[in-house]
Amino acid sequence: MATPQKKLERILESLVCPICQDPCKLPKILPCNHMSCKSCLESWVAVRTKLICPQCNVEQALPSSGVSGLPDNFFARQISQDLQDFAVDEDLLCECEKHDELVTRVCQTCLLGVCQVCASEGHANHHCFDAGSSWRFIQERMDKLQAELKGRKEESRMVLTSLRQMKSFLDGKYHTAQRNIAAFKENLLQKVQELEEELNDELENLYKEKVAELQVEMEKASDFERNVHEGLTSYSQIENATSSGKPCALNTATVQSFSKLKQLSSAPFMPQVPKGFLNLEFKPGLQFKFNPGEDCQVTCLPIPLDKIEVEFLHSQNSPVQVKTHRKLQFRLILKSSEGLTEDADLPAVTANIHSPTGQSKDIGAYRQSDGTYMTTFFTPAHVGRYKMEIRIFNITVQNSQQEMLVQPLGTHVGDFSGMEYPWQSPSDIVQWNKQILVSDLAKNQILSLEMSGPRKGVSVMFSEVHSRSMSVYNDFLFICDPEANAIMKYSLHDKSLNLIYRHSSLESPRGVAVDSKGYLYVSDWVNHCILVFDEKAKMIGSHGTWGISEGQLINPNFLAVNSKDQVVVADHGNHRLQIFDPVMDSFVKTIPVREDEDSMYCCGIDVDTNDNIYISACSVECSDKLAIVVYTKDGTFLSAFSQGLHDDVDGLCITNNNCKMYVAARDSGTVSCFDLVAN
Known part of the structure; x- marks a missing residue:
């Protein structure tokens, strides 16, 4: 069952004007039974020259006397006034410490309660809300912070799970390494044992070879000794016969003995001993040589x-x-x-x-x-x-x-201009699916170009649309219309107007961007700030004031949102980029934009999927000096290039695959294409 507070909120929402998103003032009833503020409808009709319901987008009959001829909704006006009076209970308000006034407003910039005097003096350039509606702003901010913290909690849980998995993986690697060491030890011992057996076998073979050689020489020496002995015996017998004075018959045996003695006397006295015969040792050539490529799968010596x-x-x-x-x-x-x-x-x-x-x-x-x-x-x-x-x-x-910093090539590969392409003054470019959408300020059109670039791929997607800049989110096109001081949300499928973002404090919208949660950011060139709208076109906050300090802006131009949902602002008047964190309502970083030491006015801006930042810029000293300047997400300069650029560069677009960049040039009526990485 809904609480009284919820019921009150629903009643207030039913009384909100679909154009200014505030409670209706002097509400007028349209023939379709929807209602809107009288002043809002008059501005609405003045821009469109006809009456189209801002809620159902259906054309209505306009009385001859104009918006004033539409019937008043006295009941809605009275209920709206009563509920607004009911929302602020002065008995619950405290007094301002500086002035004798009740605290009836809340400064969004400082998050402080202020009185009417403080709001008009010390907080004049800040955005202040009535105390009765401030709780809604605080609640929305708390909801965003809570969602962010939940996301961080989930992220920390995932990190912890990953760390535990890494610990388990490391444990497995550790035990595997221990087993490998033990296997290496066993393998190494087995190799040493096999080598010992091999060396002993080789030593045994060498020993047997030497002994065999020695045995041959010993047999030779024995034969020689026996022959000498036999010869000497025969000689003694002949000598004894001769000494007795008896004649000795020279028989056959005597002749043979004489011949043998003669042969032995001419033979060497000792057999020849082979060289190196006693060199039986452990040769260096037999030492253990470990070959990891053939004998084992492990490294023998550790690499230091x-x-x-x-x-x-x-x-x-x-x-x-x-x-x-x-x-x-x-x-x-x-x-x-x-x-x-x-x-x-x-x-x-x-x-x-x-x-x-x-x-x-x-x-x-x-x-x-x-x-x-x-x-x-x-x-x-x-x-x-x-x-x-x-x-x-x-x-x-x-x-x-x-570290290596990969710079974009910046190679100019072609221009889309002339009679083949029906735009005259392109101001911004965005990508949707495989198409490039180009806004034409001169013709008040949004044109579609196939990325391959044939003429048959060019078509008019929206007409009678004055677009300074654009942004695409979830098949919706958000168009910044400075003439209507509003942001128009169109469906890219049925090409219908879906929603209008407008607020009384928005005077000159210049850039538009949408984050991953559907929050819309609009740069206000005149008021030097960034306005924030929720997905229902309700303004919920702002960032920046006029100035040169960090977090302050002068004529903010185009916008971009990075992967962290941080807003990157082309701070035109301060010649720099500024990065804000809308969730934490904080300033993040300032990046001065320079090329060859020259300060540059910042125009178009886009980020790729790696959060590198691309800026189209022109020199402060010389307006003819143009460049595309590129920085990493942490603000490190990558490169700057200018070849192929035309006069008055404006919006630019990095394709989703980070390979190409398209740049719009209003004065020359040209869309240029550049390669960013080598194919």
Whole structure:
């Protein structure tokens, strides 16, 4: 059952004017039975020259006397006044500490209760609300903060889950490494045992070979000794016969003995001993040599990664500036305990590349003849900050990280202008699906161009629409109309007007952007601030005041929203970018926009999916000097390029794949296309 407070809120919402989004003042009833403020309807009809219901978008009959001829809704006016009076109970209001006045208003900028005097003096440039309706603003802000905190809680839970998974994975790796060490030990002991058996076998074979050689020589020596003995015996017999004085018959045996003695006397006295016969030892050539590639799957000696340093040779500057494919040269230096250094010659060297999207991949590295290493070609697919680290056997070398800033190519590939393309003064460009939508200030049209660029792809999507800038969200097109001081929300499917964002404090809207939650941000060129609307076109806050300090603005121009739902503002008059966090209602960063040390007026702005920021700008000193200036999300300058730009550059658009950029030039009636990364 609804509470009285909820019922009161529903009644108040039914009395809200669909144009100004405030309670109806002098409400008029249209023939369709919807109602709106008299003054709002008069402005509405003056712009459109006919009466179209701002709520149901149906054309109505307009009396001859104009809006004044429509019937008054006296009952709604009385109820609205009574409920507004009922919303503020002066008995509950406190007195201002500075003035003798009741605190009847709340300053949104300072989040303080103020009296009427404070609101007109110290808080004159701030946005103040009646005390009766301020609770709604506070409640909406608290709801956003609560949603943000819930998101952070969920994010922390996911991080904790990931850390626990990493701990479990690390434990598994640790136990696997222990098992590998034990297996390595067993494998190594087995190899040593096999080698011992092999060495003993080789030693035994060598010993047998030497003994066999020695046995042959011993047999030779024995034969010689026996022959000498037999010869000497025969000689003694002949000598005895001769000494007795008896004649000796020279028989056959005597002749044979004589011949044998003669032969023995001419033969060597000792057999020949082979050279190296006694060199039986453990030869160095038989030492154990461990070959990990053939004998085992583990490394025998550990690589001293803690003593290896990486020296990049490309330049002395860090990070490296890269545009297209590039090789990186480096040296691996091995430091000894005595402080001496030498070039290391190591296998399995790779480089691991981390892209701005969080993805990583390995590229190879090879050793050159001069001892240095060279990576294979690295071709970046995104603009922004990359990180590279050197790995050996898939282990990261300490202090080997190298940053690379990939700059956009900025290559001008063509213009869409002339008779082939029916726009005269393009002011802004957005992408919807595979189409580029171009707003034409001269013709009051929104045109559609197929991204491939053939003439048959050009068509008129909306007519009688005055658009200074645009934004696309969930198949809806938000058009900034400075003549009507409003933002128009159109459906891109049925091309119908869906909603109008308007507020009395909005005087000159210039830029428009929508975040992921559907909140709309509008830059006000005259009031130097950013207004915030919810998805029901209710203004719920603002950011910035006139000034040159951080968080202050002068003539804010186009807007963009990054992946964190932070609003990036082209602060035209201060020649800089400013980043706000609407959820925390806080200022984040200021980025001065310069090119060759010249300050630049900021015009169009867009961010890619990696939150790199692109700005179309012109020099403060020379209006003919134009440039596209690019920064990373943290404000680091990436590059600036101007070739191919035309006079009076305005809105620009980065395609969803971050590969191309389209730039509008009002004065020349041209839409230019640029390549950002190498194909």
